[in-house]
Structure formats: structure tokens, C-alpha cells
Amino acid sequence: MSLQPSPLPEPHATDQNSIYEHQGQSMWKRTISQLIKRKTSLIGFSIILFIVVTALLAPVIATHNPTAQSITDRYLAPSSEHYLGTDELGRDIFSRIVYGTRISIQIALISVGISLVIGVILGCLAGYFGRWIDQVIMRVIDVMMAFPSILLAIALVAVLGPGLKNAMIAVGIVGIPQFARIVRSIVMSVKETEYIEAARAIGAKHGRILFQHVLPNSLAPIIVQATLGMGTAILDAAGLSFLGLGAQPPTPEWGAMLSDGRAALQTAPWVVAFPGLAIFLFVLGFNLFGDGLRDAIDPRLKE
Amino acid sequence: MLKYILRRLAMLIPVLIGVSIITFSLIHLIPGDPARSMLGEKASEAQLELLREELGLNDSYLVQYGRFISNILRGDLGTSIQSKESIAYELAQKLPATIELSLFAMILAIVVGVLAGVISAVKQYSWFDHLSMTGALFGVSLPIFWLGLMMIWLFSVQFNILPPSGRMTTGVHLETITNFYLIDSLLTGNWEAFKDVLQHILLPGIALATIPMAIIARMTRSSMLEVMRQDYIRTAYAKGLKRFIIIFQHALKNAFLPVLTVIGLQFGTLLGGAVLTETIFSWPGVGRYVYLAVLGRDYPIVQSTILIIAAIFVFINLLTDILYKYFDPRIKYN
Numbered sequence: 098m099s100l101q102p103s104p105l106p107e108p109h110a111t112d113q114n115s116i117y118e119h120q121g122q123s124m125w126k127r128t129i130s131q132l133i134k135r136k137t138s139l140i141g142f143s144i145i146l147f148i149v150v151t152a153l154l155a156p157v158i159a160t161h162n163p164t165a166q167s168i169t170d171r172y173l174a175p176s177s178e179h180y181l182g183t184d185e186l187g188r189d190i191f192s193r194i195v196y197g198t199r200i201s202i203q204i205a206l207i208s209v210g211i212s213l214v215i216g217v218i219l220g221c222l223a224g225y226f227g228r229w230i231d232q233v234i235m236r237v238i239d240v241m242m243a244f245p246s247i248l249l250a251i252a253l254v255a256v257l258g259p260g261l262k263n264a265m266i267a268v269g270i271v272g273i274p275q276f277a278r279i280v281r282s283i284v285m286s287v288k289e290t291e292y293i294e295a296a297r298a299i300g301a302k303h304g305r306i307l308f309q310h311v312l313p314n315s316l317a318p319i320i321v322q323a324t325l326g327m328g329t330a331i332l333d334a335a336g337l338s339f340l341g342l343g344a345q346p347p348t349p350e351w352g353a354m355l356s357d358g359r360a361a362l363q364t365a366p367w368v369v370a371f372p373g374l375a376i377f378l379f380v381l382g383f384n385l386f387g388d389g390l391r392d393a394i395d396p397r398l399k400e
Numbered sequence: 401m402l403k404y405i406l407r408r409l410a411m412l413i414p415v416l417i418g419v420s421i422i423t424f425s426l427i428h429l430i431p432g433d434p435a436r437s438m439l440g441e442k443a444s445e446a447q448l449e450l451l452r453e454e455l456g457l458n459d460s461y462l463v464q465y466g467r468f469i470s471n472i473l474r475g476d477l478g479t480s481i482q483s484k485e486s487i488a489y490e491l492a493q494k495l496p497a498t499i500e501l502s503l504f505a506m507i508l509a510i511v512v513g514v515l516a517g518v519i520s521a522v523k524q525y526s527w528f529d530h531l532s533m534t535g536a537l538f539g540v541s542l543p544i545f546w547l548g549l550m551m552i553w554l555f556s557v558q559f560n561i562l563p564p565s566g567r568m569t570t571g572v573h574l575e576t577i578t579n580f581y582l583i584d585s586l587l588t589g590n591w592e593a594f595k596d597v598l599q600h601i602l603l604p605g606i607a608l609a610t611i612p613m614a615i616i617a618r619m620t621r622s623s624m625l626e627v628m629r630q631d632y633i634r635t636a637y638a639k640g641l642k643r644f645i646i647i648f649q650h651a652l653k654n655a656f657l658p659v660l661t662v663i664g665l666q667f668g669t670l671l672g673g674a675v676l677t678e679t680i681f682s683w684p685g686v687g688r689y690v691y692l693a694v695l696g697r698d699y700p701i702v703q704s705t706i707l708i709i710a711a712i713f714v715f716i717n718l719l720t721d722i723l724y725k726y727f728d729p730r731i732k733y734n
Contacts, residue, residue, distance in 0.1 A: 136411060175568060192700070214523050236414060236415075236418065237418070239414075239415050239418070240415055240418030240419055240421075240422060241422075243415055243416075243418070243419050243710045243713060243714050244419070244422075244668075244706070244709075244710045244713070245668040245669065245671045245672030245709065245710075246668070246672060247672035247673070247675065247676075248671065248675065248690075248706060248709060248710075249706075251690070251691075251694060252423075252426055252702060252706050253426075253429075255426075255694040255697075255699075255702050256426050256427070256429045256430045256699070256702075257429065257431070258431065259428075265626070328541065332543055335543055335545075336543065336676055338544060338693060339543075339676065340543050340675070340676070340679065340694070341695070342694065352543070352545075354548060355543075355545070355549070359549065359680075362549060362552065362553055362557065363553075363557050366550075366553045366557075369550070369553070370550065370553075372546075373546030373550065376543045376546065377538075377541055377542055377543065377546070380541040380542075380543075381537070381538070381541040384537060384540060385537070385542050386537055388537075400513040400556075
């Protein structure tokens with residue numbers, strides 16, 4: 098067979114690479130089997146799947162137009178017509194929550210995407226090149242971490258102007274340090290391994306070493322951080338919207354919906370209760386799955 | 401030890417300079433004209449020019465930053481655009497309320513979190529362990545502003561047993577000494593006020609404590625499990641020491657270090673969470689002050705308050721490091 102190894106393989110970089118890839122594949126297989134075994138990560142995965150399916154099928158699942166107002170239907174209690182009741186403008190809360198899944202997924206992906214891309218780039222540069230580059234980047238990260246994250250996000254949105262886009266940017270920015278630190282520490286340890294030395298010896302360029310050899314090794318912890326980060330991003334963004342700094346009316350964003358319902362807490366608690374439960378479920382799903390993923394990828398962290 | 405503290409203090413200087421640069425830059429990140437943004441569309445050109453002159457926005461960035469720093473070092477945090485009051489004065493009025501709430505929440509989080517973590521570790525896989533770890537997982541997944549509102553609905557609206565807002569009922573008399581109402585009422589032996597203040601702080605305190613409590617419980621549990629496996633614990637058991645003493649004197653003492661780090665970091669969550677909690681419970685502290693300033697586009701307040709909170713957070717982390725070193729003298733920093 099063509100895949101049969103030759104009796105005396107030449108020790109060159111491609112072999113190193115294929116050995117690594119083989120280990121990589123088995124690591125992912127092991128991770129998946131570990132994940133399936135753990136009940137909590139399965140629950141987390143099911144919640145995420147449920148939310149994604151809801152978002153995809155929103156027009157089918159929703160019973161009403163999420164932004165359609167009806168003054169005669171203000172603050173109706175949950176019923177067979179309006180499963181979760183209506184808000185101060187007579188909008189159907191169930192349909193708004195269903196459509197809200199789309200916004201929440203968008204917030205989570207974009208915010209974490211911003212943190213991930215910038216964080217990984219900074220972490221790679223700091224860890225790989227070291228010296229003054231590392232010094233400069235890490236001092237900036239230190240300064241960012243000196244601010245309580247939600248407070249920095251509030252300050253950024255306050256100056257950039259309220260709105261969903263700026264809220265996502267702000268939440269993305271405050272999440273950068275976590276990624277940068279994780280990636281930096283892994284890059285620093287991987288950089289010293291023999292196969293990187295080998296790659297360097299055959300004259301591989303920095304970019305190739307980073308993208309083909311170093312980054313794949315950091316993938317597992319980056320994925321874990323990204324999963325857990327989704328929950329944090331949703332919490333922070335919902336907090337901003339709750340304060341009136343994130344999504345603006347009539348967007349059915351959960352934090353904003355909750356804020357709308359504050360005034361009627363005494364008479365119509367469902368307006369506040371259900372969007373909050375939706376946020377909780379979303380964050381719980383990502384936390385459960387993220388915890389499971391971390392334990393499966395690195396069993397030493399399990400406890 | 402003193403040498404270590406001085407060294408750590410010196411390391412703070414670049415961080416604090418960085419913090420000041422970021423807070424200084426905030427006002428310059430405003431798209432368009434900051435003065436227009438603060439005074440609104442209706443402001444006349446003369447009013448705008450006056451504000452620019454007042455804030456020194458016409459000078460070069462370097463001059464502005466130099467003035468910003470020298471003012472802060474003299475304790476001058478600027479003037480509120482709306483109330484025309486000194487921000488340092490207003491902050492000093494509001495800081496005790498936030499510190500009292502944060503400390504109350506932190507003590508609650510530490511007591512409940514550490515206890516739950518210890519019991520969960522000692523009785524691993526018991527019903528208590530499952531219950532408290534599920535609770536901890538829920539705790540880190542709950543939006544605290546939602547939890548706060550639901551608690552108001554339950555305890556203030558439905559059962560009417562706790563007040564939904566404020567620090568103290570108007571009409572209750574309290575002679576203020578420190579401005580920490582719980583302490584003041586104790587110092588003056590005013591039990592009526594003490595009970596009233598305690599009732600007011602309970603709901604926001606619990607809401608604010610949720611996340612740190614959950615994280616402390618998880619950390620304590622995993623750290624305790626690690627320590628309980630050590631040989632010296634087995635030796636202590638073999639010597640016939642009482643279980644209580646082994647757990648709290650031998651194990652917890654060593655398991656506490658990682659928990660201490662988490663506690664230091666969680667102060668950041670508290671200071672940030674204060675904005676949401678204080679807004680919901682109309683708590684007259686710094687968090688609500690920032691929130692109102694953000695809504696009113698009173699940027700000098702936003703700038704100064706965030707700077708002060710970041711500085712407090714930086715010093716709390718320094719304190720954590722010093723305590724860490726105190727508990728574990730083997731720690732060395734280069």
C-alpha cells in the first residue's frame with residue numbers, strides 16, 4: 098500500500114509533521130470520546146445545539162412578529178396565545194426571545210472573534226519573538242487587566258456611542274488579555290521543543306513555523322477559552338444592553354428586553370423573568386460545554 | 401519583606417501610568433467633537449468654546465496629559481459638567497457606600513464559598529457536593545442584574561420583607577462617623593438603624609456576591625481535594641488527630657493560597673458588578689454615579705471614576721500578592 102512506511106524513513110520535517118498530525122488526530126478522537134462520556138458536557142452541548150436550531154428556525158418557531166406592536170395587548174400574562182406573555186408595547190415575548198437567539202449568537206461569535214484574533218496574534222508575537230516585543234505587549238496586557246472588564250467595556254461604549262456594534266467591539270476588546278496570555282505561555286513552551294528546532298534548522302520561515310507548527314499546538318486551549326468566553330461575552334453584552342448602552346430598540350436583544358421590563362416588575366414580572374432565563378440558559382450551555390472540553394483535553398485539570 | 405513590598409510598589413508605576421494613559425485617551429476616542437458630544441446639539445459655538453477652554457481640549461495632547469497627571473497627583477479629579485461640583489468631592493461622598501457594599505458581598509462570598517468548597521471536597525461526590533457545585537455553576541452563569549430584579553420581585557414585591565432600594569429608610573436617624581452605615585450604627589449603638597441598614601444591604605449584597613461566591617467555592621473545592629491527597633494529611637489522620645482540626649488547620653491552611661489569588665481577582669468583578677447592582681437597587685455609590693454620568697455624557701466623571709476604580713483594583717492585587725508572600729514565604733519574584 099502506498100501508505101506503508103519505507104523501511105528506513107528519512108528523518109526530515111514532513112515526517113515530524115505527519116507524526117504530529119497523527120498524534121493530533123488521536124487527541125481529538127480521545128477528546129470527543131471523553132466529551133460523550135461526561136453527562137454535563139453532553140447537556141451543555143445539547144443546550145448549545147438547541148439554541149442554534151432555534152436561531153436557524155426562528156421564523157418557523159416564532160408565533161408572532163417579534164417587533165409588531167399592539168397597544169391593546171400590553172402586559173398580557175402568559176397564555177396559550179402568548180406563551181410567555183407580552184411586553185409594554187404588546188409585543189410577544191416568546192417570539193422576541195426566539196429571534197433574540199440570533200442576536201445573542203451573533204454577539205458571542207463576533208465579540209469572541211475579536212478577542213481571539215487580536216489575542217492570538219499578540220500572544221504569538223510576544224511568546225515567539227520574546228525580548229522587547231514581549232515586554233511591550235505584556236505591559237499593555239497588564240494595563241488592560243488593571244480595569245474590571247465590564248467597567249472598561251462600559252467606558253468604551255460610553256465614548257464610542259451606544260449600540261450593538263460598539264458593544265460587541267467593547268466586549269471583544271476586554272476579552273483580549275485572556276487569549277493573549279494563554280497563547281503566549283503555550284508558544285513559549287512549544288518554541289523550545291525539538292521539532293520546532295528541526296523546522297528552524299531546515300530553514301523554515303517564522304510565519305510557517307508559527308502557523309504550521311506552533312499554533313496547531315495551542316488550538317485546544319484556545320478552543321476551551323473561546324467556548325467559555327462565549328458565555329462571558331453574552332453576560333457582558335447583556336449587561337451593557339441592560340444599561341441602555343448595547344442593543345437599541347426595537348432589537349429583541351435579551352438584556353435590552355430585560356431592561357424594558359424593569360418599570361413593570363411589580364405587575365408584569367414575566368417581561369423581566371423570561372429574557373433573563375434565556376441569557377442564563379445560553380451562558381450555562383457554554384459554561385458546561387467549556388468545562389467538559391477543558392477536562393477532556395487536559396485531564397490533569399479535571400476535578 | 402519590606403524590600404519585597406517596595407519592589408512590588410515600584411512595579412506598579414508602569415501599570416498605573418498605562419492606566420492613566422488609557423483613561424486620559426477615553427475622551428479623545430469620542431467620534432467627532434467631544435465638547436459637542438457633551439453639551440448636545442443645541443449648544444452654541446460660544447458655549448462649546450468655553451467648555452473646550454475649561455477642559456483644555458485646545459492644547460496639544462502632551463500638554464493635556466501633563467495637566468491631567470499633575471491634577472490627579474494634587475487630588476484634583478476635575479469638575480462635573482452637569483453639577484459643576486468637584487468630582488473628587490462627589491466621589492468621596494459615594495465611595496463609602498460602594499466599599500461597604502463590596503466588602504459585605506466579599507465577606508459573604510468568602511464565608512459561604514470557602515465553607516461550601518471545604519465540605520464539598522471532604523464529602524466528594526456526596527449530595528452536598530453535587531448540590532453546591534451545581535449551585536456554583538449556576539452562580540457563574542446567572543446575569544446578576546436579572547438575579548437582582550428577581551430578588552426584588554420575590555422579597556420586596558411578593559413577600560414585602562426586604563426593601564427594594566436605597567441604603568437606609570428615610571426618617572431613620574443615624575449619626576455618621578465613618579460613612580460606613582453598618583459600622584456607624586454599631587459604633588453609636590443604634591440598633592434600629594443597624595437593622596434597617598442590614599435589611600437594605602442584604603439583597604444587593606447577595607446579588608453582588610453570587611459570582612465571587614461560586615468561583616471561590618469551586619477553587620476551594622479543587623484546591624482542598626489536591627491537598628487532602630498529600631501524605632502529611634494521611635499522617636495527621638494516622639496520628640489520630642480530630643478530623644475537624646485536620647481539615648481546617650492542616651488542609652485548609654495550605655489549600656487557601658490559590659483561593660486567595662482568586663479572591664483578589666474577584667474584587668475586580670465586584671467593582672465592575674457594582675455598576676449593575678447599584679443601578680438596580682438605587683444604591684447611592686460609585687457604580688450608579690458612573691452609570692448616571694455615562695447617560696448624561698459627563699465624561700470627566702467617567703474618566704476620573706474609572707481611573708480611581710482601576711487604581712483601587714491594582715492596589716488590591718498588590719495586597720493579595722503581599723498576603724500570598726506572607727502565607728507562603730517560599731514565593732520569590734524576580
